[in-house]
Amino acid sequence: MSKVVVIDGNEAAAWGAALSRPDMVAVYPITPQSSLVEYLAKFIADGRMDADLMDVEGEHSVLSVLHGACLAGARTYSATSAQGLAYMFEPYFRTPGLRLPMVVSLVNRDSVSPTCVWGGQQDAMTVKEVGWIHMFCENQQEICDTIPIAYKVAEHPEVMLPVNVNHDGNYLSYGVAKVELPDQAVVDSFLGEKNVNWHACLDPERPMAVDPLTGGATGAGPATFVRYRKGLCSGMRAALDVIVEAHADWGRRTGRHWSPLIEKYRMEDAEVALVTIGSMSGAAKDAVDEARLDGRRLGLVKIKTFRPFPVVQVAQALSKVRAIGVVDRAVNFGWNCGPVFQEVLAALYHLPLRVPAMSFIGGLAGADITVEHFSQAIDRTLRLAAGELAVEPVWLNEND
Amino acid sequence: MGTAFDTIAFKASACDGCGKCMTACAEAKQGASRISIVSGAGEGRFELSLCRQCGDPKCAMVCPAGALAKDEASGVIRWDANQCVDCLLCTAGCSFGGISVDSHTARVAKCDQCDGDPACVKACPTGALEWVTAGSVFKKYGDREDMFVPGLSGCQGCNSELIMRHAMRKIGRNAVLATPPGCIPGMGSVGYNGKTGTKVPVFHPLLTNTASMLAGIRRYYDRIGRKDIVVMALAGDGGTSDCGFHAVSGAAERGEKVLYVCVDNEGYMNTGMQRSSTTPFGSWTSTTPVGEHMRGKTQDAKNLPLIMVAHKCAYVATASTGYMEDLYAKLDKAVEASFRGFSYLHIYSPCPTGWRIPSSKVIEACRMSVDSNFVTLWEYTREGGLRFTRSPDRPIPIRDYVKLLGKYRHLDEAQLDHIQARVDEQVALLRMMAAEPVAAE
Numbered sequence: 001m002s003k004v005v006v007i008d009g010n011e012a013a014a015w016g017a018a019l020s021r022p023d024m025v026a027v028y029p030i031t032p033q034s035s036l037v038e039y040l041a042k043f044i045a046d047g048r049m050d051a052d053l054m055d056v057e058g059e060h061s062v063l064s065v066l067h068g069a070c071l072a073g074a075r076t077y078s079a080t081s082a083q084g085l086a087y088m089f090e091p092y093f094r095t096p097g098l099r100l101p102m103v104v105s106l107v108n109r110d111s112v113s114p115t116c117v118w119g120g121q122q123d124a125m126t127v128k129e130v131g132w133i134h135m136f137c138e139n140q141q142e143i144c145d146t147i148p149i150a151y152k153v154a155e156h157p158e159v160m161l162p163v164n165v166n167h168d169g170n171y172l173s174y175g176v177a178k179v180e181l182p183d184q185a186v187v188d189s190f191l192g193e194k195n196v197n198w199h200a201c202l203d204p205e206r207p208m209a210v211d212p213l214t215g216g217a218t219g220a221g222p223a224t225f226v227r228y229r230k231g232l233c234s235g236m237r238a239a240l241d242v243i244v245e246a247h248a249d250w251g252r253r254t255g256r257h258w259s260p261l262i263e264k265y266r267m268e269d270a271e272v273a274l275v276t277i278g279s280m281s282g283a284a285k286d287a288v289d290e291a292r293l294d295g296r297r298l299g300l301v302k303i304k305t306f307r308p309f310p311v312v313q314v315a316q317a318l319s320k321v322r323a324i325g326v327v328d329r330a331v332n333f334g335w336n337c338g339p340v341f342q343e344v345l346a347a348l349y350h351l352p353l354r355v356p357a358m359s360f361i362g363g364l365a366g367a368d369i370t371v372e373h374f375s376q377a378i379d380r381t382l383r384l385a386a387g388e389l390a391v392e393p394v395w396l397n398e399n400d
Numbered sequence: 401m402g403t404a405f406d407t408i409a410f411k412a413s414a415c416d417g418c419g420k421c422m423t424a425c426a427e428a429k430q431g432a433s434r435i436s437i438v439s440g441a442g443e444g445r446f447e448l449s450l451c452r453q454c455g456d457p458k459c460a461m462v463c464p465a466g467a468l469a470k471d472e473a474s475g476v477i478r479w480d481a482n483q484c485v486d487c488l489l490c491t492a493g494c495s496f497g498g499i500s501v502d503s504h505t506a507r508v509a510k511c512d513q514c515d516g517d518p519a520c521v522k523a524c525p526t527g528a529l530e531w532v533t534a535g536s537v538f539k540k541y542g543d544r545e546d547m548f549v550p551g552l553s554g555c556q557g558c559n560s561e562l563i564m565r566h567a568m569r570k571i572g573r574n575a576v577l578a579t580p581p582g583c584i585p586g587m588g589s590v591g592y593n594g595k596t597g598t599k600v601p602v603f604h605p606l607l608t609n610t611a612s613m614l615a616g617i618r619r620y621y622d623r624i625g626r627k628d629i630v631v632m633a634l635a636g637d638g639g640t641s642d643c644g645f646h647a648v649s650g651a652a653e654r655g656e657k658v659l660y661v662c663v664d665n666e667g668y669m670n671t672g673m674q675r676s677s678t679t680p681f682g683s684w685t686s687t688t689p690v691g692e693h694m695r696g697k698t699q700d701a702k703n704l705p706l707i708m709v710a711h712k713c714a715y716v717a718t719a720s721t722g723y724m725e726d727l728y729a730k731l732d733k734a735v736e737a738s739f740r741g742f743s744y745l746h747i748y749s750p751c752p753t754g755w756r757i758p759s760s761k762v763i764e765a766c767r768m769s770v771d772s773n774f775v776t777l778w779e780y781t782r783e784g785g786l787r788f789t790r791s792p793d794r795p796i797p798i799r800d801y802v803k804l805l806g807k808y809r810h811l812d813e814a815q816l817d818h819i820q821a822r823v824d825e826q827v828a829l830l831r832m833m834a835a836e837p838v839a840a841e
Contacts, residue, residue, distance in 0.1 A: 023620060023623060024616065024619060024620060024623075026616075052619050052620070052623055054615070054616070054619065054654075055654075056612065056615075056650055056654070057646055057647070057649065057650030057653070058646060058650070060608065060609060060612075060646070060647070061609060061612035061646065061647050061650055064605070064606070064608075064609035064612035064613050064616070064647065065612045065613065065615050065616035065619070066616055067609075067613050067616060068612065068613035068614060068615065068616025068617040068618075068620075069616035069617065069619060069620040070616075071603070071613075071617065072576075072616070072617045072620040072621055073620060073624070074616075074620040074623075090606055090608060090609070091606060091609055094606065201601070202576045202601045202603055202617055203576070203601055204573060204574045204575060204576065204600060204601060204629055206601070207573070207596075207598075207599060207600055207601045207602075208596060208601060209590045209591045209595070209596030209597070209598065209601075209602050209603065210590075210601070210602070210603035210604070211590070211603060211604045212590045212591040212592055212593065212594060212595065212596065212604075213585070213590065213591070213592050213593070213604075214592070214593050214594075220593045221592070221593055224593045224594060
């Protein structure tokens with residue numbers, strides 16, 4: 001039977017992980033992830049979760065022990081944030097290349113320096129090109145539900161890629177809400193039997209060399225390398241459909257239907273749209289509602305799946321508006337804008353018409369993006385629609 | 401497969417020419433001594449003249465009466481007094497002076513090894529004569545399967561290749577093998593472009609995460625009840641002592657049940673012979689070059705095996721290919737310990753390319769490193785503490801070892817004194833640790 005509880009986002013993630021029955025959980029604490037792994041340790045200590053807990057000496061080893069376990073046949077889980085992800089980067093970069101179907105929660109936090117321990121998505125946005133699938137959750141229930149969905153996607157034979165399930169540090173990690181915990185039997189039948197190392201394994205019964213050397217100037221080496229790289233791209237492309245199917249399957253079994261790639265909110269007749277990602281979307285929807293009450297035809301597109309980027313869905317959803325304001329919780333330093341903004345621009349290039357768009361950056365280092373901030377963003381985007389161009393990003397919390 | 405036999409070994413450097421072996425032999429055989437100690441090259445140097453019990457005995461080949469033949473069980477060349485016609489052609493046939501004439505009987509006199517308990521060895525007061533079971537490794541493991549392809553592309557005379565082949569021949573197929581970036585995968589053990597170089601499951605971990613990946617593999621196999629798999633690494637010294645040390649230390653602290661073999665060639669040899677933290681003082685490397693302002697490495701080597709002792713591992717040992725029986729005995733213990741906790745085996749491995757020595761000198765370098773105490777051979781368990789497995793009573797001067805190696809060619813007297821002093825300090829510390837075994841916990 002499902003059960004309704006009131007928990008914070010980190011506990012919701014811990015439940016989502018526990019219900020997915022990983023064989024091994026490796027942990028190293030970091031704010032704001034720490035309570036998540038403490039919940040897992042407690043679940044295991046209390047016998048509510050049957051997994052090997054590995055308390056290792058750092059995030060680099062967190063992912064490394066899970067690489068070993070996964071190649072031996074284990075379903076694996078961990079979670080980290082910001083500096084932890086940075087320290088994890090070497091094995092992190094390797095994970096998709098080995099096609100290891102792991103799930104790791106990123107409890108998003110702004111990255112040092114300046115020194116900061118509060119929420120922001122700079123960590124995830126900095127690793128967006130590595131080859132992991134990235135999904136961003138809006139609320140505690142979506143965190144709990146998305147983790148089993150992530151396993152289903154990661155372990156799909158046409159995908160075989162690792163997944164980061166992102167939830168915002170502070171607002172979601174510590175924010176408390178009502179969550180319906182799915183029934184274990186429902187999750188079990190949804191996920192089915194694991195088969196994580198059919199493609200590459202370390203098993204004396206199936207001896208093979210894992211990751212022999214490739215590359216070189218000519219001959220089989222570089223061609224082999226290209227084949228692997230293209231395979232990773234194929235897995236990413238296949239993931240778009242698999243993510244949609246998995247969300248639909250989850251919806252049929254639990255009654256909760258989350259938008260798999262993007263969510264379109266009041267977009268039917270929208271003239272101007274906001275694009276959001278993560279927990280900020282709730283306040284943004286309130287601001288859209290207020291604008292609608294004032295007679296403005298506002299809509300919103302929320303990105304759930306950021307990698308692979310749903311190019312077609314984003315372009316179609318925004319094809320009929322006159323202006324777009326993209327709100328980011330991270331910075332793209334090279335382009336002086338938000339990273340999601342840059343992605344949306346690239347998707348819009350597929351449209352026959354040029355739609356003006358602008359970048360808003362807010363919520364850095366734990367700052368709150370309020371309904372008022374979104375109302376300001378809406379006002380500015382409406383002026384963009386009226387022809388007032390913007391070449392600089394708007395920093396929403398700059399004058400708080 | 402051939403056969404190896406036990407034999408009488410002679411160490412010229414220990415012989416003082418007392419002749420007690422000859423007296424003992426003459427008494428045992430009631431006639432002329434079969435063993436002769438003769439003057440060698442130089443004052444106070446002696447040489448041995450004794451039957452070698454050759455595998456291809458020339459004495460037997462020239463015998464017209466069939467009186468000499470190699471005994472299949474013992475390897476001894478037996479002389480049959482009834483068949484012998486006293487022609488003495490055999491004494492001319494042997495080029496080692498190993499077969500002679502007993503003037504009392506006027507008949508052939510040769511060593512029969514006293515049926516495996518030679519009187520000469522028992523009589524030798526200096527240890528110059530030793531009854532050695534030289535073929536023990538070969539006899540036990542000679543017909544085991546080699547786990548690597550024949551065409552590994554190591555440098556000529558590579559000692560690491562010797563270690564790899566011997567270790568995996570001993571351990572067998574029920575293993576998962578990590579070979580982190582370095583010479584060991586560089587010579588093709590993980591293979592190229594989808595082809596493997598090893599018969600056991602093998603992988604490239606990162607240089608930095610070998611012990612962690614092993615820990616994850618072991619934990620999962622333990623979880624599903626496949627507890628008999630040897631989960632192990634053949635890693636280099638750089639990845640172990642430098643960038644991968646966090647993982648080694650973490651896994652050891654947690655008591656992960658894995659076998660970690662560190663093949664120490666004293667630097668990053670595969671990438672072009674750069675210095676690592678285990679590179680000894682004074683060494684030339686490509687990042688501690690010798691020039692007007694620099695004379696090789698200015699720091700002492702990190703003593704990694706002692707650091708592992710401080711982790712209270714299930715087993716820690718050092719070994720050298722100069723003493724293979726010692727190495728094999730430790731491999732046995734290390735594998736067994738890896739099912740109980742973290743097991744660490746540190747094998748010193750001269751690199752002919754990077755150390756600037758001919759490949760023919762590799763084993764000599766191994767032996768001299770041990771005989772000079774530059775390398776110490778010991779093992780540690782929590783129950784038994786630290787114990788030397790081989791320690792020279794009269795160590796040769798460190799200069800004799802160092803001058804063998806091109807990488808030390810530039811050393812001045814002060815640097816040599818520094819190395820000798822550090823070696824003496826190191827041995828004194830180890831002796832203190834070995835003196836009082838730790839009581840079982």
